Amino acid sequence: MKNGDHLFLVDGSGFIFRAFHALPALTRKSDKLPVGAVSGFCNMLWKLLVDARNTEVGVTPTHFAVIFDYSSTTFRKAIYPEYKANRSAPPEDLIPQFGLIREATRAFNLPCIELEGYEADDIIATFARQAEAAGAEATIISSDKDLMQLVTERVHMYDAMKDKQISIPEVIEKWGVPPEKMIDLQALTGDSTDNVPGIPGIGPKTAAQLLETFGDLETLMERAHEIKQDKRRESIIAGRELVKISKQLVTLKTDTPVTEALDDLALEPQNGPKLVAFLKTMEFTTLTRRVAEATGTDAAEIEPADVPVVWDGARGPDLDKTDATPKAEKKATPSSPAAASPKTDAADEVADNATAMSQARAEFFATHPIDHSTYETVRDRSALERWVAMARETGIVAFDTETNSLDPMQAELAGFSLAVADNAASPRGDVTRACYVPVGHKSGHGDLLGGGLAENQIPVREALEILKGLLEDPSVLVIGQNIKYDWLVMKRHGIAISTFDDTMLMSYVLDGGGNTTHGMDALSERWLGHKPVPYKDVTGSGKGAVTFDLVDIDKAKTYAAEDADITLRLWQVLKPRLVAKGLTRVYERLERPLVDVLARMEERGISVDRQILSRLSGELAQSAARIEDEIYQLAGERFNIGSPKQLGDILFGKMGLPGASKTKTGQWSTSAQVLEELADSGLPLPRKIVDWRQLTKLKSTYTDALPGYIHPETRRVHTSYAMASTSTGRLSSSEPNLQNIPVRTAEGRKIRTAFIAEPGNLLVSADYSQIELRVLAHIAEIPQLKQAFADGIDIHAMTASEMFGVPVEGMPSDVRRRAKAINFGIIYGISAFGLANQLSIERSEAGEYIKKYFERFPGIKDYMEASKAKARENGYVETIFGRRIHYPEIKSSNPSVRAFNERASINAPIQGSAADIIRRAMVQIEDALETSGINARMLLQVHDELIFEAPENEAEKAIPIIREVMENAAMPAISMSVPLAVDARAAKNWDEAH
DNA sequence: ACGTACACCTA
DNA sequence: GTAGGTGTACGTC
Structure with missing residues (x-):
């Protein structure tokens, strides 16, 4: 130009x-x-x-x-x-x-x-x-x-x-100031449509006159005491902070x-x-x-064009869909996290201001504690409508559901609470109001079919209808604490929460790692200095515990409204902190968009064949009983094989077997490793114990427990994913944990055959090949590793070849096995002690291996040292996408604590980057499948693997789409120097698909 | 009824 | 050597 x-x-x-x-x-x-x-x-x-x-x-x-x-x-x-x-x-x-x-x-x-x-x-x-x-x-x-x-x-x-x-x-004609003073003028006058505060009582005329007199805003604020008009002078002096913020807001x-x-x-x-x-x-x-x-x-x-329209008459819009195109992301995403938050003066100023805002609010809350007496119970339609109107005024509402179950797939609504900021009371928005809306509380003295509804509650259908308009409005921000739970409960009640934030996830992004937890009670104590009413004080505990729908409504109000109140206050403190720390992008890209993706996966569940599990359970019981008898024979007495204490006494006390070692509490260790070594020396009993343990483990943890998780209505198993429970950014799965279904042994794999596709469908499993080693090669910039991945060579064989000078062709399996153990060890922050244990070799020999490895791949050593140094200097390390993992104990004076933190800080960027990559894939994949017109549903995530269910005739077509998204998931945020590879297969059950 | 230790399943 | 969750036994309250 x-x-x-x-x-x-x-x-x-x-x-x-x-x-x-x-x-x-x-x-x-x-x-x-x-x-x-x-x-x-x-x-x-x-x-x-x-x-x-x-x-x-x-x-x-x-x-x-x-x-x-x-x-x-x-x-x-x-x-x-x-x-x-x-x-x-x-x-x-x-x-x-x-x-x-x-x-x-x-x-x-x-x-x-x-x-x-x-x-x-x-x-x-x-x-x-x-x-x-x-x-x-x-x-x-x-x-x-x-x-x-x-x-x-x-x-x-x-x-x-x-x-x-x-x-x-x-x-000049319109505003009385030249364009270069428009910023100052707007900072003074504010803007009611954009909710920019400004100084009350100062309009464009006065502002222009003041600027004419003093020259510019800074001079005006400095010399504000010279203003003659009393009221004007006072309001300008009182509003200096707001003017500062206003100026930032209006400056383009x-x-x-x-x-x-x-x-x-x-x-x-x-x-x-x-x-x-x-x-x-x-x-x-x-x-x-x-x-x-x-x-x-x-x-x-000319034929009319095919123009996508997001409109179906009466129903609300899906604004995300119109906007969230991959193209938009490409434009918005710079090539590295460093570029995402360039350390310019302007960025620093934004960060400083955000910090100030967060602090100002925290201080305000410290002096204006939670006040239970202000909470309201909403018992009729018009009161609820008033609350909804208040929420719409600011467009921001904290929301929390109260139910009769911790399981969102089973939970029935007892009530919900709302909290809003009262902008009239405080322009900074930190005066909050909260209410509880009971809709499903029982009277307690009902017949055997359950108590009747308590009196004076809005009929649940009416309440939900009013609530729906608010929660589904994309221009209203709904704030939750662990909002995936509320999202699912509301979804099951016909409401799809549209625009949301989650304080738990904000905390996770800000303070992940360390021993920090992100539950509401902990957050409230940490940020607001307030200990919330304990749940158990409301429902009771133990035998006398009741579900929330049976709690007295007045008591419920205090607890529930407080939850919403705390959630809103937490949001007000945490949101600016995300900006101050430059973590908004991590939150908005890696956390928030995963909420509804995971919620849908949990909602879909997976089909598990009861018959297969029941048959397996029978077989396992028989085999275990047989081995049990043999064990009693060999031991010469009956005892509880499942008790490590009793077992240790038999093996090492009574029988006096060699090779005994102690656990940290002084008990005989009966770990598999110890028993394996005894078995290798020719003794029959230890082997039988190992076998017995395998069978009973499979039976109790899997074949017997899984059927209990089959949902009575959907007939499927719905796991729950925790988004904020690991330090590295991985998910965890519980109730049941579907991320630890056996796969290593043939016996264990039989469990997987019970995870099946619906009739007429197939399961598709797609997993990243060696993703952590690829991430390591990328981060540590190891030329040989990169080359091997680029060429598609067996990575462990290559490592063995480099280290031991053995050609890749015809390499002995044991040499490769050792190299593989070393590669894994590197990812785990290797120690000679650990490697020696893993390979059953001397510690000195393990030390030699490590030394050799570092000589061959000096970049690895550099990476490890850099990670430790970073953790020491900053208190955290980062993934390639900027997720931070904190290690507050890295400088501990206790050498083993310190060493542990060092190993973890080496592992975290690798494990965490891999976790971030699959998160990115998951966020994109549903849209990609839908755009391709393929009806495949994502069901499970197992760290480097995604499992889908698709109609038989679409499963094969889904594979290239899934692979494409997964292999390119780091892009365009990060351009990796190592290709990602994905193996995928479709089959009737999980065992064959994997 | 609840917490901890141990063992063992996964990536 | 990293990151998780669950079942059993067994201690304490």
């Missing part, structure tokens, strides 16, 4: 709203799809493209772009959570038009630009300044005063509705990380047929004719 060029920047998002309200409502004839704003938009674009010279702009563009807001979560929201919080939901008729306007932009062959975390205005500011710097001119198609700060000699604005140019004189960023260069915005010739096809689809007859004529297109010959 050069002198004489002219860039047009259309504020697409601003235009949508303005056109919608200014132009007459218009619907598409064929299906009543509202298209008024789209029509106005198309007409405007066309006019600017072919006829701009005849408007007030007076010049023809050489470059052109349309800019959109990406989503409601921007850095401003992080600085000041109430920013734009009072925006109500977009009108129903406008919603389908958001997507259509983007489609229209593409049909006009114009770049459609958006960037996560930034508003359209920031992107516009960036391009305008770039154009100016290049010696060109820019015209911003908008009349929004927020953009007027950008106006200069070379940057203009244009109000397309009024055909009016806005340059420096127009700004001119250095957003846009991925398009100015030259990418050069105007392309119109594609007549493409545009005509779109306009025909919209049924804009006049414009279609005009465009067809101008581009020499025969409109009659």
